[in-house]
Amino acid sequence: ETGVTQSPTHLIKTRGQQVTLRCSSQSGHNTVSWYQQALGQGPQFIFQYYREEENGRGNFPPRFSGLQFPNYSSELNVNALELDDSALYLCASSYSTGVNTEAFFGQGTRLTVV
């Protein structure tokens, strides 16, 4: 295990609803990144948070937003859910934002939008 924990593990939401996913980073890590992994595809970068500030964003609409707290845990919020938002959402923490920094992944949250 990596020490990165995500909650909940599974959830089902209705189209148009809002959802919040949570991530507790590994001890000593100040950087959290979020990825979306659709079925049968590789993970895609949503955004990264470093010391409570957004530090880069992938090609996702503004209805995907996030927060990082003083203890470096993080939330991913998705508004106005669409069917295509159904995916495994992965959180990864690291001790810095450097390109050679190893990212440690959580087990993911499986979101199903119906």
Place this chain on the structure above:
Amino acid sequence: AQSVTQPDIHITVSEGASLELRCNYSYGATPYLFWYVQSPGQGLQLLLKYFSGDTLVQGIKGFEAEFKRSQSSFNLRKPSVHWSDAAEYFCAANAGNMLTFGGGTRLMVKP
């Protein structure tokens, strides 16, 4: 645009046989390269990484990978596959603050 390609979507090998999973990248400069493994319903586990230096890198679980700059490739190998190696394998690259993943290769192992 920066990209990582894994040409093989599925690969089936017999237990005990050797394995090679292909990965090609397209970047302006050599990125940092990684291989991850994902078991069904699980997160990603890092197998190995290449930053610089020796182009043959050793990882966990008996895996190794070879970086070839001339071919923009970073192929994963294992000399003898075990049934427990059946999983999805992802090659990834980092040239900024994000990992770019390939589409993955699903490995099946025949008894």
